[in-house]
Amino acid sequence: MNEFLQSIINRDPAAKSKLSLVLTYPGVKAIFFYRIAHFFSEAKFDLIARMISQFSRFLTGIEIHPKAQIGKNLFIDHGMGVVIGETSVIGNNVTIYQNVTLGGISPSINSNQQRMIKRHPTLKDNVVIGSGAQVLGPITIGTNSRVGSNAVVTKNVPDNAIMVGIPARQIGTATEEFNPYAVTDEFKQSD
Numbered sequence: 001m002n003e004f005l006q007s008i009i010n011r012d013p014a015a016k017s018k019l020s021l022v023l024t025y026p027g028v029k030a031i032f033f034y035r036i037a038h039f040f041s042e043a044k045f046d047l048i049a050r051m052i053s054q055f056s057r058f059l060t061g062i063e064i065h066p067k068a069q070i071g072k073n074l075f076i077d078h079g080m081g082v083v084i085g086e087t088s089v090i091g092n093n094v095t096i097y098q099n100v101t102l103g104g105i106s107p108s109i110n111s112n113q114q115r116m117i118k119r120h121p122t123l124k125d126n127v128v129i130g131s132g133a134q135v136l137g138p139i140t141i142g143t144n145s146r147v148g149s150n151a152v153v154t155k156n157v158p159d160n161a162i163m164v165g166i167p168a169r170q171i172g173t174a175t176e177e178f179n180p181y182a183v184t185d186e187f188k189q190s191d
Contacts, residue, residue, distance in 0.1 A: 002018070003072070003073065004028075004031070004072065004073055005018040005021050005022070005028070006018070007073035007075065007093060008021055008025070008027075008028070008073075008075050009021070011075055011077075011095055012075070012077060025079075026059075026060035026061060026062060026076070026078075026079040026080070027060075027062065027074075027075060027076030027077060027078075027079045027082075029056070029059060029060050030056055030060045030062035030064060030076060030079060030082075031064075031070070031074060031076070033052055033053065033055065033056030033059075033060075033064075034053070034056065034064040034066070034068075034070065036052055037049040037050070037052040037053045037056070037064075037066035038066050038067070038068075038070075040052065040066065041066035041067050046066075049066035049067075050066060052066070053065065053066050060079060061079060061080040061081060061082075062076055062079045062080070062081075062082045063082070063083045063084065064082075064084045065084060065085055065086040065088070067086045067087070068084050068085065068086060068087070068088040068089070068090070068120075069088070069089040069090065070084075070088075070090045071090055071091045071092040071093075071094070071125070072092045072093070073092055073093045073094075074090055074094050074095075074096070075094070075095045075096070076096050076097075077095060077096070077097050077098070078097060078098035078131070079098055080098050080099065081098055081099035081100075082096055082098065082099065082100050082101075083100075083101045083102065083103060084102045084120075085101075085102055085103050085104055085119065085120035086119070086120060087104075087117075087118045087119050087120040087138070088102045088120040088121055088122070088123075089120075089121075089122040089123070090102075090122075090123045091122075091123055091124045091125035091126070091127065091143070092125045092126070093125055093126050094123050094125070094126070094127045094128075094129075095127075095128045095129070096129045097129065097130055097131035097132075097133075097149070098131045098132075099131055099132045100129045100130075100131065100132070100133050100134075100135070101133075101134045101135065101136070102120055102121050102123070102135050103120060103134065103135070103136050104119035104120055104136065104137065105119075105136050105137040105154070117138075118138040119137070119138055120137075120138065121135045121136070121137065121138070121139050121140070121141060121153075122138075122139070122140045122141070123135070123140075123141045124140065124141060124142055124143040124144075124145070124159070125143050125144070126143060126144045127141050127142075127143070127144070127145050127146070127147070128145075128146045128147070129141075129147045130146070130147055130148045130149035130150070130151065131149045131150075132149050132150040133147045133148070133149060133150060133151045133152070133153065134151070134152045134153070135147065135153045136152070136153065136154050137154055139153065139154065139155060139156050139157070140156050140157070141153065141156075141157045142156075142157050142158045142159035142160065142161060143159045143160070144159055144160045144174050145157050145158070145159060145160060145161045145162070145163065145174060146161070146162045146163065146174045147163045147164075147168065148162070148163060148164035148165075148168075150166070151163055151164050151165055151166065151168040152165075152166045152167055152168055153167075153168040154167060154168075155167075155168075157170075158170075160173050160174045161173065161174065162174050
């Protein structure tokens with residue numbers, strides 16, 4: 001828990017103390033409830049897991065499916081409107097801003113055929129997803145990549161890429177240092 005909270009302080013200039021994170025950050029609360037719901041999901045108590053996740057959604061405005069796989073130190077900043085789908089896989093030290101969807105692409109078409117397959121994205125380590133971005137389908141966002149605000153990503157993204165637009169396209173290469181808003185003027189042009 002200490003490492004998790006310190007990772008947020010390292011990435012958020014507004015974070016003042018670990019106590020304030022626990023008491024006031026909806027992303028911290030959502031991860032706490034996710035861990036409990038995921039435990040029950042792994043134990044095959046799916047109804048209890050879903051009830052916990054829906055309670056968390058009510059409290060935080062963040063919906064994380066209990067079956068999603070989440071690594072250490074996920075930081076959901078602001079958080080309202082974040083949706084993380086059932087087969088999403090999230091690596092370590094990932095940052096997600098408000099109104100981000102990690103979703104599927106066609107849930108109402110042949111639903112029975114989609115029940116046991118991967119339908120949601122995989123985010124590798126150190127990924128930053130800007131506010132309002134939609135990352136859709138069973139794609140992979142590479143290590144250290146950045147997805148700009150309101151981008152729509154439907155294809156795999158290589159490591160260290162900076163992606164923007166609808167549909168998302170690569171505009172540069174991400175540096176190793178953390179960039180809290182995914183895209184700035186300080187990127188290396190790829191064109």
